[in-house]
Amino acid sequence: MSEKYSYHYDSDTRILSRSHYGNFTLQDIFDSWNDAIDNDLIPKRTIGFFIDYRDADLQVDPSDHKKIIEYFDSRKEIFGDKKFAVLVNSPRNTVLPFIIEHTPKHYTLKTFTTEEAALRWILNDRL
16 A cells, blocks of 8 residues: 555445545556555445545646546446546646546546535435
8 A cells, every 4th residue: 555545445335435645646546546456455346436636636637538548448347337536626636537527438437526425426326
């Protein structure tokens, strides 16, 4: 595990939460997800992902959004048809998730500014 990110799985909601800290690059995104996959941190029952960038500074060029989409789309067995709620609190961290939100892919991503709204959205089909 890294000091740049942490995980928590809630078996009741079946949501995997990821919190990110400090400067976070494109390679950090890939490395953190590879870490989760390699260490079996994503249970098969997971319905969605809560990604918290409030304590991070995303240092990813918005033009790299296609690389991120390709990464997740190439792992449909893990990420396909899942919901990704991305929590942000700054305009800088909003741009990349917003672009991905509005680009076709095999999963659903939405950007939020409150934790409550993000969790409500992920759980929407289960309420």
